[in-house]
């Protein structure tokens with residue numbers, strides 16, 4: 001089982017979109033995938049056509065009441081794609097978790113239960129760097145930081161890298177991280193220039209795949225379907241498939 005966290009200290013950088021799209025693309029390779037919504041806004045379930053989740057059955061119960069994670073897993077319409085919903089109650093985790101010793105390892109312990117069931121677990125982090133995000137980073141093998149090719153978003157990404165390097169040294173020395181450019185607009189000069197500069201500076205740390213702006217993403221979300229299902233051949237779908245291939249090449253590479 002390979003665990004990927006998606007995190008950025010800001011909202012609106014396509015974290016949730018990437019979790020759903022990358023997860024769906026991995027199921028096309030017959031991988032069994034679990035998506036875990038760790039954002040107290042709980043926005044992932046409706047995007048998968050499941051409506052607003054019942055707050056009694058969310059990742060919050062697993063954190064607070066030691067409920068089994070198996071009890072809160074739900075299937076989606078995509079074969080091989082399951083989800084653990086979030087709920088508003090998770091916002092208390094920032095105060096609650098640090099009261100416990102070794103709290104940063106809690107999610108890693110929780111995930112042991114599903115180790116035999118899934119090939120990939122994708123963690124959708126909240127848009128701030130706190131106790132929940134730390135849990136995700138400690139539990140993950142890979143961290144993907146999605147960022148827009150815009151200065152504010154890049155600054156947030158840099159901040160995240162520093163924060164992660166700190167967390168990594170203390171708790172998860174083998175974590176690797178990758179930057180993903182999202183909502184790239186090829187008609188925008190500054191997007192082109194910023195992406196070019198990032199590529200020179202970050203080299204391998206930056207995914208070769210870039211996710212462009214595509215209206216099919218919003219359209220599919222309104223319908224509660226992954227873009228890869230709603231618009232199979234859309235630009236975003238092809239790009240997310242290329243991203244999945246890059247991830248698989250990395251994960252399945254022979255040592």
Ligand SMILES: Nc1ncnc2c1ncn2[C@@H]1O[C@H](COP(=O)(O)OP(=O)(O)O)[C@@H](O)[C@H]1O
Pocket residue numbers: 010011012013014015016017018182183211212213214215217218221236
């Ligand atoms: N490739 C894309 N093209 C167009 N719109 C996108 C794309 N990716 C995401 N969006 C839109 O941008 C907004 C933020 O995306 P979201 O995944 O919710 O970000 P986050 O989880 O980081 O807050 C959503 O309205 C989503 O529909």
Ligand SMILES: [Mg+2]
Pocket residue numbers: 015016017039043
């Ligand atoms: Mg989100």
